[in-house]
Amino acid sequence: MSAPIDTKLATPANPANPAAAGAPAAVPILARLPNDRWKPLEIVFWLLPVAAWFLFPNHLVLVSQIMIVGLFALSLDLVLGYAGIVSLGHAAFFGLGAYTAGLLSVHGWGEPVSGLFAAALVAGLAGLVVSFLVVRGQDLARLMVTLGIGLMLFEAANKAAFITGGVDGLSGMAMQPLFGAFEFDLYGKTAFWYSLGVLFLLFVLLRRVVNSPFGLSLRGIREGGRRMPAIGANVDRRLKVAFTAGAAIAGVAGALLAQTTQFVGLDSLGFPRSAELLIMLVLGGTGRLYGALVGAAVFMVAQDFISGLDPAYWQFYIGLLLVLIVLFARGGILGGLEKLAQLVKPAARKEGA
Amino acid sequence: MVGNMIGVLFDGIAYGSLLFLISVGLSVTMGMMNFINLAHGAFAMVGGYVCVTLLSRLGLPFLATLPLAFLAAAVIGLVLERVLYRRLYKASHLDQVLFSIGLTFMAVAGATWLFGPTQQPVNLPDWLRGQVHARFLGLGLDLGVYRLFLIGVVVLVTTALVLLIERTRFGAQIRASVDNQTAAAGLGINVSRVFSLTFALGSGLAGLGGGLGIDVLGLDPSFPVKYMVYFLLVVAVGGAGSIKGPLIAALILGVFDVAGKYYVPEVGAFVIYTLMVVLLILFPFGLVRRKA
Numbered sequence: 078m079s080a081p082i083d084t085k086l087a088t089p090a091n092p093a094n095p096a097a098a099g100a101p102a103a104v105p106i107l108a109r110l111p112n113d114r115w116k117p118l119e120i121v122f123w124l125l126p127v128a129a130w131f132l133f134p135n136h137l138v139l140v141s142q143i144m145i146v147g148l149f150a151l152s153l154d155l156v157l158g159y160a161g162i163v164s165l166g167h168a169a170f171f172g173l174g175a176y177t178a179g180l181l182s183v184h185g186w187g188e189p190v191s192g193l194f195a196a197a198l199v200a201g202l203a204g205l206v207v208s209f210l211v212v213r214g215q216d217l218a219r220l221m222v223t224l225g226i227g228l229m230l231f232e233a234a235n236k237a238a239f240i241t242g243g244v245d246g247l248s249g250m251a252m253q254p255l256f257g258a259f260e261f262d263l264y265g266k267t268a269f270w271y272s273l274g275v276l277f278l279l280f281v282l283l284r285r286v287v288n289s290p291f292g293l294s295l296r297g298i299r300e301g302g303r304r305m306p307a308i309g310a311n312v313d314r315r316l317k318v319a320f321t322a323g324a325a326i327a328g329v330a331g332a333l334l335a336q337t338t339q340f341v342g343l344d345s346l347g348f349p350r351s352a353e354l355l356i357m358l359v360l361g362g363t364g365r366l367y368g369a370l371v372g373a374a375v376f377m378v379a380q381d382f383i384s385g386l387d388p389a390y391w392q393f394y395i396g397l398l399l400v401l402i403v404l405f406a407r408g409g410i411l412g413g414l415e416k417l418a419q420l421v422k423p424a425a426r427k428e429g430a
Numbered sequence: 431m432v433g434n435m436i437g438v439l440f441d442g443i444a445y446g447s448l449l450f451l452i453s454v455g456l457s458v459t460m461g462m463m464n465f466i467n468l469a470h471g472a473f474a475m476v477g478g479y480v481c482v483t484l485l486s487r488l489g490l491p492f493l494a495t496l497p498l499a500f501l502a503a504a505v506i507g508l509v510l511e512r513v514l515y516r517r518l519y520k521a522s523h524l525d526q527v528l529f530s531i532g533l534t535f536m537a538v539a540g541a542t543w544l545f546g547p548t549q550q551p552v553n554l555p556d557w558l559r560g561q562v563h564a565r566f567l568g569l570g571l572d573l574g575v576y577r578l579f580l581i582g583v584v585v586l587v588t589t590a591l592v593l594l595i596e597r598t599r600f601g602a603q604i605r606a607s608v609d610n611q612t613a614a615a616g617l618g619i620n621v622s623r624v625f626s627l628t629f630a631l632g633s634g635l636a637g638l639g640g641g642l643g644i645d646v647l648g649l650d651p652s653f654p655v656k657y658m659v660y661f662l663l664v665v666a667v668g669g670a671g672s673i674k675g676p677l678i679a680a681l682i683l684g685v686f687d688v689a690g691k692y693y694v695p696e697v698g699a700f701v702i703y704t705l706m707v708v709l710l711i712l713f714p715f716g717l718v719r720r721k722a
Contacts, residue, residue: 163524163527210707210710213714214710214714215714215715216466217523217666217670218666218710218714220523220662220666221706222710224659224662225663225703225706226707228659228699228703232703236700355531390542392535392539393535393536393540395532395535396531396532396533396534396536396537396539399528399531399535400514400536403525403528404517404518407525
């Protein structure tokens with residue numbers, strides 16, 4: 078239908094084309110922003126969870142978890158896929174959010190939505206503090222700082238068992254009904270719509286952000302951090318904002334998980350969770366938003382399926398998968414699909430002409 | 431009290447020198463190829479398992495197993511470098527991190543499959559057990575024999591390493607390749623072969639460290655993940671591409687870690703992580719910055 082328009086818009090969407098930055102001033106800047114219209118495929122994608130509601134009524138809990146982890150992966154996509162900060166401790170913020178919501182509810186504040194806001198605030202503040210450390214170094218130092226912060230928080234939660242429950246986890250959460258009307262039920266029906274609603278709202282927000290001039294400047298920093306100051310971009314401040322926002326969203330995801338499962342385990346802070354998150358993101362494809370969601374869905378369904386067959390060696394297959402992705406399939410699932418689409422497209426255009 | 435402190439210092443130095451032995455290869459490969467290799471601990475684990483297997487199944491003496499641990503890890507390192515790692519030298523750091531996490535996961539699962547998830551016991555020969563009593567500055571000290579042995583081995587290996595890098599032709603080639611690959615290649619140095627051999631040497635040293643470290647660090651399949659931070663820390667704090675930097679960093683970390691666990695056990699590993707964050711803030715490019 079609109080193939081010619083698509084190709085025209087595909088050029089500026091191409092991340093951080095340096096030519097775009099130095100384009101002649103005659104071209105209005107707004108025209109160079111990526112198209113923000115929702116494509117039909119995107120609408121179909123968002124109907125999938127609704128379809129899952131009717132098709133898999135017995136797997137609502139799994140679908141909710143996929144959506145929550147998908148939100149978590151989205152937050153990493155902002156930090157890693159767009160801003161290009163390699164973080165090995167993103168679970169720290171997830172865990173902070175989870176413990177914030179969990180502790181609030183254990184101590185009598187069981188209202189879910191305000192719990193989410195509190196979690197976002199706490200995780201975002203922590204993200205802000207960490208972001209000052211993150212922008213100081215290069216990849217290796219960033220990696221170490223994020224890894225170190227994650228490990229520190231894990232250790233802190235482990236030692237502070239009188240607050241967090243330590244290894245046993247935080248239990249005894251009592252959630253009030255959502256909006257005072259919808260009780261969290263045993264089948265996860267409320268949890269399903271709650272997670273979907275939060276995920277969708279934050280996705281719309283993120284989608285808007287990454288297609289804004291700010292989002293484009295993040296891609297510019299990712300592709301060539303040294304050139305961005307030359308066009309007047311404050312690199313450090315943008316990275317800090319992106320990192321903080323990513324941390325806050327991760328906190329929301331953590332809070333969602335805590336509220337819907339009414340339990341917070343120590344593993345929500347651990348390194349394996351950060352690593353798995355990275356895997357999901359690259360499996361789906363970084364810097365695309367949808368990659369995070371697709372990756373989370375594929376990963377979690379596969380985990381549900383494979384670890385049922387062979388729980389001990391799940392880790393081996395994950396490792397193998399990672400090595401294969403890096404060596405042969407950069408861009409993950411969505412990257413592969415894009416390549417396929419590009420192979421098919423010219424042929425389709427010829428037919429149309 | 432003072433004797434106590436010296437004892438902690440001694441244990442810390444022994445621990446730190448072990449960390450140095452395992453991490454020095456990582457430092458050189460990271461400085462040379464600019465490759466972030468999170469799987470380095472897996473080579474140490476290989477060395478550890480080779481040692482344990484030879485000791486318990488074949489009954490070889492402990493000292494004889496150490497060179498074999500070195501050799502096994504070096505050969506595996508060489509093969510992996512030739513087949514896999516070299517494809518990723520030019521890749522982004524993210525790709526390298528993911529790839530090496532993948533390798534680590536596979537190593538962990540492989541070790542679980544081969545040896546089971548439990549801690550491996552090591553039976554040290556009698557002459558390496560127990561304590562010696564030493565008089566130092568008028569204080570009576572009890573020093574662990576094995577830790578003395580450890581420090582001795584690391585001093586020997588480090589001396590050999592420094593001589594290799596400073597005094598031999600191969601060492602000069604390594605230094606040239608670290609400083610400037612293109613110029614080194616232009617001078618007729620086979621940089622890719624130097625890379626492979628250095629990688630093998632680094633993996634071998636890690637394997638040796640893994641074998642030596644069973645008694646101190648323990649050995650189970652989660653080893654590469656558990657100590658990954660420590661190895662990376664030594665390199666990140668010390669500065670990649672040198673020997674001096676990681677040595678200083680490893681000793682500092684070793685002493686602080688042991689002292690932290692001894693004096694303030696309730697805060698656990700907190701001391702080391704705090705130290706790491708502070709050091710990385712103060713020296714974002716490492717203690718010893720490589721002159722390029």
